[in-house]
Amino acid sequence: MSEKLEIHKFQNEKGEYKRKPSEFRSVISDAANSQFKPEANRYHLYVSYACPWANRTLILRALKGLSAIITVSVVHWHMDDKGWRFPSEGDECKDATEDHVNGVKRLSELYFKAEPGYTGRYTVPVLWDKKLGTIVNNESSEIIRMLNSGFNSVLPTNYAQLDFYPEDLRAKIDELNEWIYPTINNGVYKSGFATNQQVYEREVGTVFKSLDDVEQILKGRHEKKENFLLGNQLTEADIRLFVTIVRFDPVYVQHFKCNIKDIRHDYPHIHKWLRLLYWKVDGIKETVNFEHIKSHYTKSHPQINPFGITPVGPIPNILDFE
Ligand SMILES: N[C@@H](CCC(=O)N[C@@H](CS)C(=O)NCC(=O)O)C(=O)O
Structure with missing residues (x-):
């Protein structure tokens, strides 16, 4: 072939x-x-x-x-x-x-x-x-x-018995997925792979507008003493968002030029939620391999990073829970 x-x-x-x-x-x-x-x-x-x-x-x-x-x-x-x-x-x-x-x-x-x-x-x-x-x-x-x-x-x-897409929350999960997928999960790729300045600026703006919206949702949850996007229950919507947020500061900020803000300094409620999932939900941390994540993006896209140099920071890739 x-x-x-x-x-x-x-x-x-x-x-x-x-x-x-x-x-x-x-x-x-x-x-x-x-x-x-x-x-x-x-x-x-x-x-x-x-x-x-x-x-x-x-x-x-x-x-x-x-x-x-x-x-x-x-x-x-x-x-x-x-x-x-x-x-x-x-x-x-x-x-x-x-x-x-x-x-x-x-x-x-x-x-x-x-x-x-x-x-x-x-x-x-x-x-x-x-x-x-x-x-x-x-x-x-x-x-x-x-x-x-x-x-x-x-x-x-x-x-x-564990259900991450429970009947009573399905409509709300679908509604979140509907904008989080195109504007955040795939939004970072649309920002990073844009080959035109105007397209990039539009896409990166969309990513941060949606992150601002997620921050507001999690702030509201925090005020009600709830931990996750849809209340006190971890759902598919959290998992789908997590995989992008955990890669955000280590990779997307610099490699995909999503650098208007970062998670650890500018989004306190997303940051807290990220660390809760990573450090406190049994089983999640083991699925995250920062070495593979950082090496892959920075060394597999020569059109974005021709010399394949992997940035050392941020240190650490994710901060402790407290
Ligand atoms: N719609 C697919 C997308 C999967 C996808 O794009 N995976 C990328 C890696 S992040 C891939 O394998 N790309 C290889 C290629 O496009 O050649 C899914 O969500 O399962």
Whole structure:
């Protein structure tokens, strides 16, 4: 394959970054006609520790007690013009793993195993079915819903009962996701990958307008002695926002030029919420690998950072809880 993967491919003629939709969209469920039934040790997650979308799936896997029944392989933090790869001899990478299931060297090979004529991007996360030898789904927003509720029939009651997308909060979670995704999660990419000054200024302004709105929401919660975006219950909305906020000061401020403010100095309520999730919610901290995060962005986008120098700060990457 001679195809070259370049971020620039996704900028339109106006210099705006466009993310392509994911292509594998099957669902794990107990439904009688389901091809993908929940089973222990049948499914495998392919992730990058650098990637915020993959990070969401690792958090749900940890919080729902799925770590023992859904296995994981972690790619090298470096993404080159052929996409993600697994470490090999002479190309070692701390905390990355081999592909435990298929033994491939490149993530792209998995996409071709699942669909020989595949023409899309080779993105993480990938939820792989070891039984049928194919990709179930490569869209993180759908994978986290499956991890949240698709495995309840094979989980012990204490984990099955945990619900991060509860019926009574669904409308509110959807409403938050609707603006937080385009303006913050993807907004930082639209700022960082803009190739036109006006587009950049528009996008970075949008990121900070939304962060100001989130700060107000969390301030209101704080006044009511509530900890999370929708009250005292941690939901999917918190998890989806967390993966971007934890990368904000260490990477997005400088690498994606989101530097009007930063989290630790300018957003006290977001900062407190960030540290609460990171330090106090069991299982989350272990899914965050700052070395992979910082190295990936700064050394995989030569069009933004041609010499691949990784800034040393901020020190520390995240402040203590108190
Ligand atoms: N819609 C996807 C987006 C995933 C995504 O864009 N992942 C990036 C890493 S952060 C990736 O693997 N990019 C590889 C590429 O585009 O070649 C999801 O949320 O699962």
